[in-house]
Amino acid sequence: MVADGILLRVKGLTKKFPGVVALDGVDIEARAGEIHGICGENGAGKSTLIKMLTGAYTPDSGTIEFDGVTYTSLDPRRAMGIGIGCIYQELNLIPHLSVAENIFLGREMYLAPSFNLLDRAQMNAKAAELLADLGLAVSPTARLGTLGVGHQQMVEICRAVWSNAKLIIMDEPTSSLSEKEAHDLFRVMAQMKERGVAILFISHRLDEVRENCDTVTVMRDGRTIESFVMKERSVADIIQLMVGRSIQNKYPKERAPHGDVVLSVRNLNRKGVLHDVSFELRAGEVLGFAGLVGAGRTETARAITGADPYDSGTIEVFGKQVKIRQPIDSINAGIAFLTENRKEQGLILIQSVAFNATIVKMHKYGKAGWLSLKRLRDIARKICSEMRLKTSGMDMLVGKLSGGNQQKVVIAKWLLSNARIFIFDEPTRGIDVGAKVEVYKLINQLVAGGAGVIIICSEMEEVMGMADRILVMHEGEITGEMTQEEATQEKIMYAASGFKQAS
Amino acid sequence: MSNEALTNDKLPGEKTIAKSAAMTEKLYQLGVLLSLILLCAVMSVLSPRFMTMDNLMNVASQAAVSAIVSIGMFLAILTAGIDLSVGSVLALSTMMMGIASDRWGWGPYPAILVCLGSGALLGLANGLLLTKLRLPHPFISTLGMQKMARGIALFVTAAAPISMFPEEIQFLGNNSIGQVPVSFILVAILYIGMYFFLTRTSTGRYIYAVGGNKEAARLSGIKVNGILNLVYTMSGLTAALAGLVLAGRVNAVYPLAGLDYETDAIAAVIIGGASFFGGVGSIGNTIIGVLLIAVLRNGLNLLNVDSAFQTFAIGAVIVVAVAVDVLRQNVMKSAR
Incomplete structure (x- = not known):
C-alpha cells in the first residue's frame, strides 16, 4: 500500500477513436477502502475509462498508477494480476457450471497439479466460506443458471475476492437487480470497503451513488469535470455537473x-x-x-x-x-410493445432508421406489392423530425445512434403502426x-x-x-x-x- | 454500454463514423471486384487459352449452374442460416425428372414441373424441420437433408444415370438465342428479379429483418417462421432449377450430380460480402463471388494444377473470406 492511501491514480488518460476523442486527459484518484462513484451521461467516457483500467483498450497517452507502480498501458491478464477486478453489466459467467466452478474458473485448486486433478472438495468448501463471508445463502454446488441475477453477480464478486482484487470496478451493477438484490449488493460493497478494497461504482442511479459512495467523480464529454466528497454535495449538483446545465x-x-x-x-x-x-x-x-x-x-x-x-x-x-x-x-x-431491450428485441441494429421505423406496416406501403424506397424514407423522415430525432439521415444505421435516439426510433416505429x-x-x-x-x-x-x-x-x-x-x-x-x-x-x-x- | 462513447448524438464524430463504416463496405465490394479483375489478368498472362471466347463461354456456362444454386444459398445465409443440401436436392430433383420422363413416359413440361416441384418440396421440408421440429440450427436440418436426398437419388435408379432427354428439357442448358446461351439469360433474369424482390417488396425486406434480428422481427409482427419456410423453399427451388440447366447441358441426370456444390455456393456468397451473422449482403455481389470461384477453378484447370490442390484452394478461399467477414464485423462494431 502506498503512503497516502491512494491506490489508483489515473493521470491525463487520453483515447481517440477515428473521428472521436473518447477520453481527453482524464484524472482520477481512488483510495483503498473507499467507494468511488463515477457519474456521467452516456457518452461521457465512463466505459472507455473502464476498458483502459481492465486492459481492454490501450491508452493513447497518460498513465495509470496502481499500488505504487506506474503503467502506460495494461492488458487484461496484467490488470487481473495486479489486482484490478471488474464486474460488467453483462455477467461473464457460465450458467451450466456450478457456483464453485464459476468462482474458481481459471484459478482452480488442485489435488495433484501435475495431473490436472481438481480438488473439488476443497473448492466447494472454500466457495462456501467466500459465500458465507458475503452473507449469501447459496450452495456452492448449485448450478449457476438456477440463481437469480443478483446472486449471480455476488458470485462474480466472490471471484474478484478470490483473486485478491484490490480494486473492483462495477459497471452499472444494479441495472438488472431488484431493489432487494441491490440492497444486498450495497451491503456486500460496504463489507469489501471495510477490508480495504477500493470500489469504482458506475451507475446511472444517482440516489444509489448518493447513498453508497464516499467520493464521486463526474465525467462529461470524455473529461473529468470534478471530484468531490459525496457528503458535501447533493444529487442536483451531480446532475448539473453531468449535463453542464441544470435540469x-x-x-x-x-x-x-x-x-x-x-x-x-x-x-x-x-x-x-x-x-x-x-x-x-x-x-x-x-x-x-x-x-x-x-x-x-x-x-x-x-x-x-x-x-x-x-x-x-x-x-x-x-x-x-x-x-x-x-x-x-x-x-x-x-397495441404496441416497446421492449426493455431495444438492441436485442426492439431494433435491427444493422439496418437503417427508415427500415426500422417502417418495418411494422411495410406491407401496406407498397404499390401493387412494390415498395418505393423514397416513400419509406419520406414516411420515416416525417415522423422522426416530429420527434426531433438526431441523425445524419434516414439511411443511418440504427446501431450507430445513441440510446435515446434509438428509443425514439422504436417509438417512431410504433407510432407508424397506428x-x-x-x-x-x-x-x-x-x-x-x-x-x-x-x-x-x-x-x-x-x-x-x-x-x-x-x-x-x-x-x-x-x-x-x-x-x-x-x-x-x-x-x-x-x-x-x-x-x-x-x-x-x-x-x-x-x-x-x-x-x-x-x- | 460498451459502445457508449461513440453513440452519443452530441459527439461530432457520429456522421463521420457512419460514413466510414459505409466506406468500409464499399471498399470491400470494390476489393472483391478488383480481385476478380486481377485474377482474370493473371490467368490471361499465365495461360494464353484463358482469354479465348471458347474458354470464357465455358467458364460462364459452368458459372451459370453455380450462380443459380448460390441464389438459394444467399437467401439462407441472409437469414443467418445455411443450406447444405443444395447439391443433393439438385441431384434428387433432376433424378425425379429423369424418372418421370424416361420411366413414366411423361411429357417434357410435366417432367420439368416434377423437377422444380421436388426441389421446392425438399426445400420446404428443410424449412419445416427448422421451424416446426425446431432443430437447433439449419446446419443440422440441411445436413440431414443432404444425406437423405443423396441417398434417395442413388436408390431410385440403383445409382444409374438417365440420359437422352427431349429438346424442351435441354432448352435451358443447351440452347442459345442468337449468340447468347439461354442459361445466361436465365441467370440475368433471376438475379435482377431477386434484386427487386429483396429490395422492393416487403417480403424481401422481411428476409433482411429476420436475418438482422429474429426476435425484433417477430415482435414487429413479422411471421418469422413463414419467412424461413419461404427462404428454404426458394433455396430448394433454385437448386432444382440449376439442376435443370445442368441436365440440359450434359443431356443426362445422374445421382452424384451437384456433389460439393454447397461448398462453392457458400464460398461465392461469403466472398460476395454476405455475412454469416445474417442480415447483411446484396445479391448483386453474390454473382461476383460466383464468377471469382468459377475463374479460379477454370484457371487452375487450364494450368493443369492437380485437382487435390484445387480442392485445397477452394477451402482456403472460404476460410479467408469468412475471416475477412469476421474482421469486417469487428470494424463495424468498433466503429459504433
Missing part, C-alpha cells in the same frame, strides 16, 4: 383527460408466471406497473402482446374481445438524463392524443413521476393499486413485497 423538471408530467376503457384484461393466467391478472386502461391514461424484477410485469406485457403464450384469461381491446396468439394479433388490435395502446417496458433504461425528459414528453403527447399508455418501471421515482395510476405486482399477482396522489415509496414497496393492500 428543471425531471418528470414533466402532463395529465390528459381520461376517456373510454381501451384495454381490459381479465384473469390472465400463465402457469407459474401470472396469476389472475386483471386491470383496465383508459384512453389518455398512463398506467404504471411497479414491482421488483421478476414480479411478472414484463411477463404480463409479453402475454398481452403475443410475445409469450398465456393459459387462460380474456383480453378486450376497444371493447372487443381479441384472441392473441402471436405478436401480429396484438399489433392488428392496435397503435393506440403503448406498452413501454423500462422506457428510459440506458438513456441519458436529457433524452429521458424527451421520452417523458413523448409519453405526454401520446396520452394527449388519446392513446392509452402502460409504463413498466423499475425506478420507483419514475413510475411515481409519470403514471396517473400505479399497479404493483408481486410474484405474478397484482398486489396493490393506487393513484399518483396516493402513491408513496413505502406503499409501493409494501405491495411489491407481497403484502396485499389493506383496503
Whole structure:
C-alpha cells in the first residue's frame, strides 16, 4: 500500500477513436477502502475509462498508477494480476457450471497439479466460506443458471475476492437487480470497503451513488469535470455537473383527460408466471406497473402482446374481445410493445432508421406489392423530425445512434403502426438524463392524443413521476393499486413485497 | 454500454463514423471486384487459352449452374442460416425428372414441373424441420437433408444415370438465342428479379429483418417462421432449377450430380460480402463471388494444377473470406 492511501491514480488518460476523442486527459484518484462513484451521461467516457483500467483498450497517452507502480498501458491478464477486478453489466459467467466452478474458473485448486486433478472438495468448501463471508445463502454446488441475477453477480464478486482484487470496478451493477438484490449488493460493497478494497461504482442511479459512495467523480464529454466528497454535495449538483446545465423538471408530467376503457384484461393466467391478472386502461391514461424484477410485469406485457403464450384469461381491446396468439394479433388490435431491450428485441441494429421505423406496416406501403424506397424514407423522415430525432439521415444505421435516439426510433416505429395502446417496458433504461425528459414528453403527447399508455418501471421515482395510476405486482399477482396522489415509496414497496393492500 | 462513447448524438464524430463504416463496405465490394479483375489478368498472362471466347463461354456456362444454386444459398445465409443440401436436392430433383420422363413416359413440361416441384418440396421440408421440429440450427436440418436426398437419388435408379432427354428439357442448358446461351439469360433474369424482390417488396425486406434480428422481427409482427419456410423453399427451388440447366447441358441426370456444390455456393456468397451473422449482403455481389470461384477453378484447370490442390484452394478461399467477414464485423462494431 502506498503512503497516502491512494491506490489508483489515473493521470491525463487520453483515447481517440477515428473521428472521436473518447477520453481527453482524464484524472482520477481512488483510495483503498473507499467507494468511488463515477457519474456521467452516456457518452461521457465512463466505459472507455473502464476498458483502459481492465486492459481492454490501450491508452493513447497518460498513465495509470496502481499500488505504487506506474503503467502506460495494461492488458487484461496484467490488470487481473495486479489486482484490478471488474464486474460488467453483462455477467461473464457460465450458467451450466456450478457456483464453485464459476468462482474458481481459471484459478482452480488442485489435488495433484501435475495431473490436472481438481480438488473439488476443497473448492466447494472454500466457495462456501467466500459465500458465507458475503452473507449469501447459496450452495456452492448449485448450478449457476438456477440463481437469480443478483446472486449471480455476488458470485462474480466472490471471484474478484478470490483473486485478491484490490480494486473492483462495477459497471452499472444494479441495472438488472431488484431493489432487494441491490440492497444486498450495497451491503456486500460496504463489507469489501471495510477490508480495504477500493470500489469504482458506475451507475446511472444517482440516489444509489448518493447513498453508497464516499467520493464521486463526474465525467462529461470524455473529461473529468470534478471530484468531490459525496457528503458535501447533493444529487442536483451531480446532475448539473453531468449535463453542464441544470435540469428543471425531471418528470414533466402532463395529465390528459381520461376517456373510454381501451384495454381490459381479465384473469390472465400463465402457469407459474401470472396469476389472475386483471386491470383496465383508459384512453389518455398512463398506467404504471411497479414491482421488483421478476414480479411478472414484463411477463404480463409479453402475454398481452403475443410475445409469450398465456393459459387462460380474456383480453378486450376497444371493447372487443381479441384472441392473441402471436405478436401480429396484438399489433392488428392496435397495441404496441416497446421492449426493455431495444438492441436485442426492439431494433435491427444493422439496418437503417427508415427500415426500422417502417418495418411494422411495410406491407401496406407498397404499390401493387412494390415498395418505393423514397416513400419509406419520406414516411420515416416525417415522423422522426416530429420527434426531433438526431441523425445524419434516414439511411443511418440504427446501431450507430445513441440510446435515446434509438428509443425514439422504436417509438417512431410504433407510432407508424397506428397503435393506440403503448406498452413501454423500462422506457428510459440506458438513456441519458436529457433524452429521458424527451421520452417523458413523448409519453405526454401520446396520452394527449388519446392513446392509452402502460409504463413498466423499475425506478420507483419514475413510475411515481409519470403514471396517473400505479399497479404493483408481486410474484405474478397484482398486489396493490393506487393513484399518483396516493402513491408513496413505502406503499409501493409494501405491495411489491407481497403484502396485499389493506383496503 | 460498451459502445457508449461513440453513440452519443452530441459527439461530432457520429456522421463521420457512419460514413466510414459505409466506406468500409464499399471498399470491400470494390476489393472483391478488383480481385476478380486481377485474377482474370493473371490467368490471361499465365495461360494464353484463358482469354479465348471458347474458354470464357465455358467458364460462364459452368458459372451459370453455380450462380443459380448460390441464389438459394444467399437467401439462407441472409437469414443467418445455411443450406447444405443444395447439391443433393439438385441431384434428387433432376433424378425425379429423369424418372418421370424416361420411366413414366411423361411429357417434357410435366417432367420439368416434377423437377422444380421436388426441389421446392425438399426445400420446404428443410424449412419445416427448422421451424416446426425446431432443430437447433439449419446446419443440422440441411445436413440431414443432404444425406437423405443423396441417398434417395442413388436408390431410385440403383445409382444409374438417365440420359437422352427431349429438346424442351435441354432448352435451358443447351440452347442459345442468337449468340447468347439461354442459361445466361436465365441467370440475368433471376438475379435482377431477386434484386427487386429483396429490395422492393416487403417480403424481401422481411428476409433482411429476420436475418438482422429474429426476435425484433417477430415482435414487429413479422411471421418469422413463414419467412424461413419461404427462404428454404426458394433455396430448394433454385437448386432444382440449376439442376435443370445442368441436365440440359450434359443431356443426362445422374445421382452424384451437384456433389460439393454447397461448398462453392457458400464460398461465392461469403466472398460476395454476405455475412454469416445474417442480415447483411446484396445479391448483386453474390454473382461476383460466383464468377471469382468459377475463374479460379477454370484457371487452375487450364494450368493443369492437380485437382487435390484445387480442392485445397477452394477451402482456403472460404476460410479467408469468412475471416475477412469476421474482421469486417469487428470494424463495424468498433466503429459504433
